[in-house]
Amino acid sequence: MQEQFLLYEVLSPDQRIIVDAVKKHCSSVMDFNPRFSFFTLHGSTHIENLVTIANNLIDGGIKLQENEAFYLYLSICLHDIGMTIPLKDLETKSIFKGLELISDPTYAENFIRENHHDLIDEYVASNFSFLASLDIAPSTIAIVKEICRAHRRVNLGDLSGHEKNVGALLRLIDELDIGPSRAPISTLNAKYKEMDSTSCWHWFKHNITQDWQLHHNMRYVTRNNKKSIEFIVVVSPPQESSIPYWLKQCIRPLQKVLEDEKVSSIIDERWNTKITIHYGSQMSKKNYLGDDWNEIEQIALSSGKKTILLIDDESRKMEDLFLPLMENYHIMYSVNAKDAFTKLAATQIDLAIVDMQIGSGDLWSAQETQNCKTTGVNICNKILTDHPTTQIGVLTGTRHEVEGLSFDKLAFFCKKPIQPSHFEKRVNDVLR
Template sequence: MNLEAALADTDYVSQLASIKKHSEEVWKMETFHHAYYTLHGMDHSRAVISMLDGLVDGINPDHGLTNPEIFYLLASVYLHDVGMLIPYPDDEDRANEINARKKRLYTKEDLIRDEHHLRSGEYVTEHAAELELDHVESECVKLICEGHRVVELDTEDYSDRLIGSERIRVRVLAALLRFSDELDISYKRAPKKLMAILEEDMPDYSRLQWLKHYYTSGVDVSVQRSNGARKTIVEIQTQHPDRERGRKITDELISKPIERSLEVVDRILLEYGLNITLDPPEIRFNKSLDEIPEHIYDKYLGQQLEIFVKIPRIQNFVGRKPELHELLSSLDKNIIIIEGIPGVGKMYVATRFADEIRDEYDVYWYEDLSEFSTVSSVMQKLAVFLKENGRSRLFNSIDTRGYDIDVLITILKDELIKNRFAIFFDNYHRAEDELNPLMKQLLRIESSKIILITSEEPAFYNIVDEKENRIAKIKINPWRDYKDTQDMLRQRGIETDDHTSREIHERLHGYPQYLNLFCILAQRSKPETLLENLPKALEEARSYLEREVYNSLEANEKLLLTIIAVYKIPETIDAFHIVDKSTDISETLGSLIHKFLVSGIGVDTYSVDEIIRDYCLSDVKKRKTLRNYHRSAAEYYLSKGDNPEYLLEASHHYIEAGDNEKSSRIVIKNTGDFITKGFWTKIEAPLRGAIKTLGKHRHDKNAIKWVGLAHMSIGDLYSERGDLELALEHAQESSKAFKRTTGGDIFALYGLFGDIYIRMGEMDRSREYFEKSLDFAEKIMMTIERLWRMVILGACILQRGITRKLSNSIQIV
């Protein structure tokens, strides 16, 4: 639809021409306070109108815009940015106050830009006579101008206005302007010649915004019609000189702002039949384009993107405004807990919250907590994050002094106090027992924020902590308002009447994940037919939906979904390729993401929602097939190196594959590393399991040797913990096993006995075992260097009472 042409034969055409002329003169005469911002003015207004032409074409004809509405919308387009030209006397002082809270330099120009929608509205009111608008018309245009950014549109201010006998739907007009304004991203707004003139003195952040437009080839809006239904498609094309960076830049700087804008206005536009779908951006490689300067990339995108690509991507965010408002109002608390049952939308709310606070806090999303996580493993990842943000004390301490947890917590607390971090822990309930003591230590940190996403309420705080406002608890419940369900149906292209939407909502109790399964089926069948077949009881309805959705998938979709479900934590495409040898799974993966069955956790990292994980695995008919999947998963984790969490994941998957002996040997061989890196609590049960598994082979000398090694490993563990009687008991059991076989590490075992007796204060017995070590060394012709190091270590233990494990000397010498 050509909006301006629609007014050609109306009385509005001359009035609009007058406003257009006035705007043009203002942009020519006034001082532009943003020399380094991308181009605004008349060209921008014309581009916005071009986007509006396409968007309005997608509105249901029964709800089409009237000529008066088209006029007020176009008038607002020409005036919505004039506030960029208006300074206030106190801009400098106010900008300085805000700058103190921001992570980057904040100037009066930034303040003008952030308030320009309000200043534009004020300009319309003050210049109404010059614009040939009466007091009612100018109020209408003012609201639309102000509503093109930031302003809450779901308020009474944006209810319909009457101008004479004409009803003007101000809310939808403001929503249309807001989204079309966001869509004007193009290299034409950042001419290379002009950028070359300005770039020498251009602030880094402004240059980044210019490059965002420079890399965007264009945006197109088109309407598709099928069986009487309309769908409006937004297509984005970008070009980049670097493929990998191009993907990240497109996602973070181009796609995400458009998605955010659509989420704000989507419900409003859907009421008028405007159903908008964002196509995945088409990213092309063009090596002739300029690269982002390295220092700008590192400063604004490098680490920031590494962090934000780990945050789950949210699609079609629906509702949750009260919860989001509650979260934003909780920033005066130290630890914020987001709690809710699986599938209710905790992660989606947390993701939006992270995005909202990113300008005031350095955000870190710790996405892969598992039952194998420990305080030391969490410290290691936080240390890397801090180091990449220029704060390396924690990393250096781990590197030089190891995992002295008390020291590490002291350093972490100091870093959190001195800086403004927001650290998100997803699936906190999986590691609650390990991490609760750490959280208790962090309760009094005020400047940084800890956000815990969990299915169970943690137990590290008490009523005093709540009374003293150290804790905020935000409960995420199923949707209460059936309109949220209705929005979800509309966003997925499912048309229902009000009565059917209410019934779907009530039958599924507003659970987003259950509703998602319903939507998948409703795209192939009528919602009313689905309701007829849906069991009345909620759990039975969920089981029915899981089964029907899974059965509706193609064979390759079922296979990939099952493979992803095998992994308990989010994993990369590489992990899925190891299990499935097919060469390209991207198309299948895209289909599962589009159906909301798989979530993207950063670039090329994915997971299956807990609510459907078990069903996927239970559908594998052949136990041998599932075991092969787990075996491949174990091999994948072993290929990732000696990280204790990966080794424990490998051990777990070998157990699931039925390879208990392989699982046992992983734990036994790496016991020393597990203990050194703080995984004590994670290996006792696996070691006992190893003894039970390998002990079944009573006549197999190799198995007996491994039993001895397992007992020795448990002895090491108990010795470090100070449980000396138990340590001695397992050392003795190890000795018995080694006597039955020619294998076994006698040298390390004697060292263990020596260490235990030193701790017990029995120096003579300790000396006896060190002497046995020397005799044993001579018998096996130990190298002089290795023997000398062992002697020095033993002497130090005897002289100074140092209680380090002698068995570790095997790895040293």
């Protein structure tokens, strides 16, 4: 039996006819839905990806019964269909759950994006004749609706039977679709300057994350008659320093689904197979593809975050100090004064953290900086004059007395070395 047909092969001939028709219908509706210009793909590509992931799970030891496979396949096709429900077809209270309508259309569409799992009823009500024409029993529709709703947010512990078990499987499969095909690189490369930073973040994350490949970043393991499927997340961003950040961003939602939402224990209890997620730190490598690719990452990293600019010629040695901050802030680096002011002119910097002894990049002469001893003071004073909305913190290892600095205008003044927890608190106190 070929791996790519494992889920399909479990189905009866009649069930295959049904899923073929539903898959064709949903793919067509989702592929040509204009609602979200820069949202990652949710049509035929996503459906095919989920079927492939389901096949991998079956190949690794999750043996589905015929009805389980049927419910899963239908739910894979239908789980995102709520995104296509026209706003005009819904009453205000239906969309906003009793909240008053907000005039901003972006809010309405974002709400549906976040709550499409609850709109499956609207789709079924509008398409019942189509579903009935395929001889899908109302009892089957009821089960599939609950499984679709369970693919996000619904407490699986409140469900039972197929709704709980297949719902957990769908939630995992959906979360595992993190590879590049969800966000075509041709579109990202051509349109990234038009994208908002949040969309850019999602598209970029998909493009730097490797697809699941058996014997590479996916393994089937049996220990003491216990089956386990291991997924190893591997990323390839343009900066080596951002690898830990992107690994965490990919792994965190998977761990949340498996552990916090109990999907791992539900799957293990039903199919006696353990699902585990691992950091591919050693497999993840820097993949610099030019200035545009680096710019895309910078836009992605700035998504909804305040920006910190570290101005220090030894910034790369301080990555461990700044890594905890990358969760909540966008971190940029400059190794000299000239580069720092280029970045200050190009983007909004919320906090500049300045070392006192640093090269000027020919912005000032050696005499003007006393052979780099006062470059940091010059930087701080120029920021105060040219960029008054940017707060300034000093982090320095200099042993010299610092003169000419307006200490009362600094957010903080810290000496190296400094405890990461203490430094994180100082930054949070300034920016939060």
